[in-house]
Amino acid sequence: MIEFTFWDIVRNLLLAARWTVLLSLAAFVGGGVVGMVVLFFRIAKNKWSRRLASGYIALFQGTPLLMQLFLMFFGLPMLGLRIEPWTAAVLGLTFFASAYLAEIWRSGVDALPRGQWDAGASLGLHYLQELRLIILPQAFSITRAPTVGFLVQLIKSTALTSIIGFEELVRTSNAINNATFEPFKVYGLVALIFFIMCFPLTQYARTLERRAAAH
Amino acid sequence: MAFAWLPGAASDIARGAVTTILLIAVTTLAGTFLSILGAAGRRNGPVLLKRAIAWYVEVIRNTPFLVQLFFIFFGLPSLGIRLDPVLAAILAMTLNMAAYTIEIVGAGLDAVPGGQTEAALALGLRSRQVFIKIVLPQALKVIFPALTSQIVIMMLESAVVSQIAVRELTYEADMLQARTFRSFETYLVVTMVYLALSMALRRLLVTGGRRVLGAGVS
Numbered sequence: 001m002i003e004f005t006f007w008d009i010v011r012n013l014l015l016a017a018r019w020t021v022l023l024s025l026a027a028f029v030g031g032g033v034v035g036m037v038v039l040f041f042r043i044a045k046n047k048w049s050r051r052l053a054s055g056y057i058a059l060f061q062g063t064p065l066l067m068q069l070f071l072m073f074f075g076l077p078m079l080g081l082r083i084e085p086w087t088a089a090v091l092g093l094t095f096f097a098s099a100y101l102a103e104i105w106r107s108g109v110d111a112l113p114r115g116q117w118d119a120g121a122s123l124g125l126h127y128l129q130e131l132r133l134i135i136l137p138q139a140f141s142i143t144r145a146p147t148v149g150f151l152v153q154l155i156k157s158t159a160l161t162s163i164i165g166f167e168e169l170v171r172t173s174n175a176i177n178n179a180t181f182e183p184f185k186v187y188g189l190v191a192l193i194f195f196i197m198c199f200p201l202t203q204y205a206r207t208l209e210r211r212a213a214a215h
Numbered sequence: 216m217a218f219a220w221l222p223g224a225a226s227d228i229a230r231g232a233v234t235t236i237l238l239i240a241v242t243t244l245a246g247t248f249l250s251i252l253g254a255a256g257r258r259n260g261p262v263l264l265k266r267a268i269a270w271y272v273e274v275i276r277n278t279p280f281l282v283q284l285f286f287i288f289f290g291l292p293s294l295g296i297r298l299d300p301v302l303a304a305i306l307a308m309t310l311n312m313a314a315y316t317i318e319i320v321g322a323g324l325d326a327v328p329g330g331q332t333e334a335a336l337a338l339g340l341r342s343r344q345v346f347i348k349i350v351l352p353q354a355l356k357v358i359f360p361a362l363t364s365q366i367v368i369m370m371l372e373s374a375v376v377s378q379i380a381v382r383e384l385t386y387e388a389d390m391l392q393a394r395t396f397r398s399f400e401t402y403l404v405v406t407m408v409y410l411a412l413s414m415a416l417r418r419l420l421v422t423g424g425r426r427v428l429g430a431g432v433s
Contacts, residue, residue, distance in 0.1 A: 022417045038255055044252040059410070060408045062367075062371075062409070062414060063406045063409045063410050063413070064371040064372070064373075064374035064375075064385070064406075065369065065371070065374075066374040066375060066377075066385060067385070067402055067405065067406040067409060069376065070388075070398070070402040071399065071402050071403060071406060074392075074398035074399040074402060075403075078216075078399055150269045152276075152277065156277075156278065156279040156280070157279070158256050158279075158283060159279035159280075159282060160279075160375065163281075163375075164279070165380060166269040170279070170281060170282060170285075173285075174285075177289065178257065182293070183285070183286075183289035183292075183293060184286075184291075184294065185329040186287065187282055187285045187286040187289060187290045188290065189369045190231075190277040191274070191283070191286060192280050194277065194278045194279055194282060195274060195277045195278055198276075198277035198278070199277045202273070202276065202277055
């Protein structure tokens with residue numbers, strides 16, 4: 001049997017944590033891009049487009065992320081795509097994030113006074129120009145705190161990709177635990193690493209919130 | 216896609232769904248109770264207790280539920296605390312939910328005007344009576360929508376406890392797909408069951424909240 005020292009465990013966990021970070025970033029960026037598209041549908045003038053986007057958001061917010069990941073993992077091969085855990089993880093978390101981010105940003109758009117749209121229109125701006133120059137910058141700015149808060153949720157959610165076989169922090173810790181039989185130490189360390197990643201972001205979100213409340 | 220396996224699997228799926236419902240029902244009761252104690256302790260308790268509650272909230276909120284579950288189920292036995300999967304799941308879910316609902320309940324307590332407490336004390340109620348009969352009902356009324364969302368989120372997160380072999384909805388799905396080799400279809404059906412459960416749970420809580428607390432929940 002291979003002997004694992006404490007530092008072997010820590011080193012292996014930290015190496016695996018790189019994948020957690022990478023996956024979180026990829027899903028956040030991907031979710032942001034897809035979330036923008038969903039947002040466009042969600043705030044469009046067309047009633048059916050709004051309903052479609054609402055349905056999309058309700059679907060992702062009303063089902064477990066684990067099921068969404070399973071459907072990606074088993075569904076994409078049915079379309080003839082060869083799929084690795086990494087692809088299923090990124091795609092699953094991207095769609096998951098897009099629904100939440102679209103809903104967060106939509107709340108920002110809704111919070112803006114009607115006059116902002118009217119002012120844009122009176123300046124002769126086109127709908128897309130209004131969005132780009134007036135509405136979206138303000139909507140993003142007032143929803144910065146919940147957006148950062150969601151990033152924390154997303155980082156924690158990457159733990160679920162261990163179940164579909166992606167080698168991130170939790171899956172690696174399962175393997176280490178099976179070799180060392182020291183679950184208390186191993187899972188304690190994993191929790192600590194997640195805490196170190198998430199806590200500063202949580203504090204940052206809180207600062208943003210306080211600053212927004214002061215205005 | 217093929218669904219010929221579905222009629223034979225309906226009873227398994229139903230059994231799993233019932234377990235999921237039981238898990239979330241127990242968690243809701245225990246979690247809400249714990250978070251009322253926690254929120255009250257955070258406001259009126261001794262300094263050490265306040266600090267301990269604050270740390271508990273931060274630790275739970277900044278680590279994944281799956282890791283908390285593994286820590287409780289696999290880690291605690293090395294301290295001599297051995298729990299069976301269902302108990303470990305309920306403990307993990309309750310501790311997780313309470314960390315979120317402590318903040319929610321706390322916000323509700325802060326929202327009740329101080330005059331309510333003063334008026335109740337002036338009427339000769341003891342401070343415990345003031346809290347239980349005057350402040351708490353009003354606080355719960357304010358926070359009911361947020362509490363409802365948190366309960367639904369916890370129900371969806373409970374899918375994870377299949378990983379420690381609790382025979383709930385996701386666990387039944389895992390077993391089914393291994394038997395039918397229809398993974399996608401199985402998870403699709405079970406996902407729809409979760410969707411129906413989360414919509415029904417929300418509806419139930421909203422209606423129940425309106426009736427019991429008179430909360431204006433939409």
